[in-house]
Amino acid sequence: MGNIELKITPYDWLGVLIIGISFSTLLSLFGYYLLKLPPLNGALFGLALGFFITTFSLMFITFMNRYLLPNIEKKWWNSIAAFFSFLAGFLGTLTTYYTVQYSTITIIDIFAIHPFPSASIIGLLTYLMGALIYRFVKTRNEKEHMDTLFSQSRVNSLETQLNPHFLHNALNSLAELIHQDPLKAEAAVIKISTFLRNTMAETPLITLNQEIRNASDYIELENIRFNGKIQLHIENDETLKNILVPKFSIQLLCENAIKHGMKNTTRPFQITLRSFREDEIHIEVSNSGQEITSTAFGIGLSNLQERLEHLCQGKITVKHLNPPTYSILLKEIYELSHRR
Numbered sequence: 001m002g003n004i005e006l007k008i009t010p011y012d013w014l015g016v017l018i019i020g021i022s023f024s025t026l027l028s029l030f031g032y033y034l035l036k037l038p039p040l041n042g043a044l045f046g047l048a049l050g051f052f053i054t055t056f057s058l059m060f061i062t063f064m065n066r067y068l069l070p071n072i073e074k075k076w077w078n079s080i081a082a083f084f085s086f087l088a089g090f091l092g093t094l095t096t097y098y099t100v101q102y103s104t105i106t107i108i109d110i111f112a113i114h115p116f117p118s119a120s121i122i123g124l125l126t127y128l129m130g131a132l133i134y135r136f137v138k139t140r141n142e143k144e145h146m147d148t149l150f151s152q153s154r155v156n157s158l159e160t161q162l163n164p165h166f167l168h169n170a171l172n173s174l175a176e177l178i179h180q181d182p183l184k185a186e187a188a189v190i191k192i193s194t195f196l197r198n199t200m201a202e203t204p205l206i207t208l209n210q211e212i213r214n215a216s217d218y219i220e221l222e223n224i225r226f227n228g229k230i231q232l233h234i235e236n237d238e239t240l241k242n243i244l245v246p247k248f249s250i251q252l253l254c255e256n257a258i259k260h261g262m263k264n265t266t267r268p269f270q271i272t273l274r275s276f277r278e279d280e281i282h283i284e285v286s287n288s289g290q291e292i293t294s295t296a297f298g299i300g301l302s303n304l305q306e307r308l309e310h311l312c313q314g315k316i317t318v319k320h321l322n323p324p325t326y327s328i329l330l331k332e333i334y335e336l337s338h339r340r
Contacts, residue, residue: 016057021050023129031108041106048100053092053126060084082127089126093119170195173225184224191221204311205244208275208283212236215250219271222258226269230258235274243281245330246307246314252300253285253326261289261324286325292318301326 025046032042064084069077097115100107111118170192177185195217206214212234219232232254254271262269270288275281295318297305308314312330319327 017050017054020054020057020129021047024050024053032106035108037106037108044105045096045100045107049093049096049122052095052099053089053122056088056092056095057085057126060088085127086123089123090119092126093122170221173222177224188221188224191217191224195221204247204307206247207241208236208243208245209241211245211247211250212273214248215254215273218251219254219258226262230262230269230271233270233272235272237276240275240277240281243330244312245283245328246304246311249304249308249328250283250285252304253328256300256326257285257287257289257324260292261287263290265289281330283328283330284319284325286320286323289324291322292324293321295321 025043028046028049029039029042032039032045061084064080068080072080094115097107097111097119170188174185174188174192177188195214216232216234219230223230250273254273257271258269267288272284272286274284274286297316301316305316308316308328308330314328314330317327317329319325
């Protein structure tokens with residue numbers, strides 16, 4: 001959990017800057033109002049105070065998170081963080097005081113007479129505010145981490161349902177071929193081995209080109225059973241070849257087309273795969289088989305829908321009932337170079 005606790009994003013720093021400046025400005029305005037001093041001076045003093053305290057906080061926390069805390073025992077973290085939080089407020093206050101001295105801004109008497117005790121009090125307030133912000137950031141990071149772990153676990157669970165499903169169909173085909181044509185059965189074993197080797201990468205996302213190749217290998221494997229009856233046509237936008245898509249996504253749609261579209265069909269079976277970009281990325285798989293009679297998703301398509309939602313905020317839709325056409329829409333697009 002150390003990395004989670006030390007993770008501070010630019011948005012966190014922006015929030016700290018806004019909160020720090022707002023708090024110090026309002027507090028300074030209130031103090032100047034009670035003492036019947038010019039409110040504009042109070043606002044300017046507060047702005048400077050918030051800016052310098054945040055600047056020192058940024059310097060100290062960056063130093064601690066990168067070089068100090070990761071190299072010491074965790075039991076000392078709170079004490080060290082408390083010291084540096086106090087120091088940020090203390091030094092930020094003194095810097096503000098000595099800077100404002102050279103301006104026309106009126107300084108409250110207590111700062112002018114007792115700069116160090118005043119800086120110590122504000123340092124203590126800075127520590128208390130820093131502790132609250134730390135708790136918020138830590139809770140936010142832990143929630144994001146748990147959400148990520150849940151999504152990864154869920155995707156892994158869904159993927160484990162795909163391999164057995166494919167293997168079941170492939171082995172059934174192989175069992176038929178063993179009796180009908182031993183040579184084709186031998187070729188089928190080799191192709192099954194090749195297909196599995198290409199799809200065993202431990203990543204839920206692969207490039208569109210890789211997924212199209214997997215789908216082509218799958219159809220080639222199925223063509224051993226169907227005597228070359230299936231014909232695949234690919235119309236792929238080459239600019240999209242490196243976008244990342246869920247593994248087995250297109251292959252599953254091809255499998256679905258063969259399962260439902262080839263019933264009672266004697267003619268060559270055409271599967272067309274298209275990818276193109278409009279407002280979103282579209283990947284369409286259509287076939288020349290029977291009309292879609294129900295738009296309800298079975299286990300396979302429901303599985304794909306859930307993986308699309310988890311991995312890339314995508315979805316799958318039925319675009320046409322006849323010819324049967326399913327469309328994958330990808331909203332959150334990643335390129336190959338963005339993979340970690």
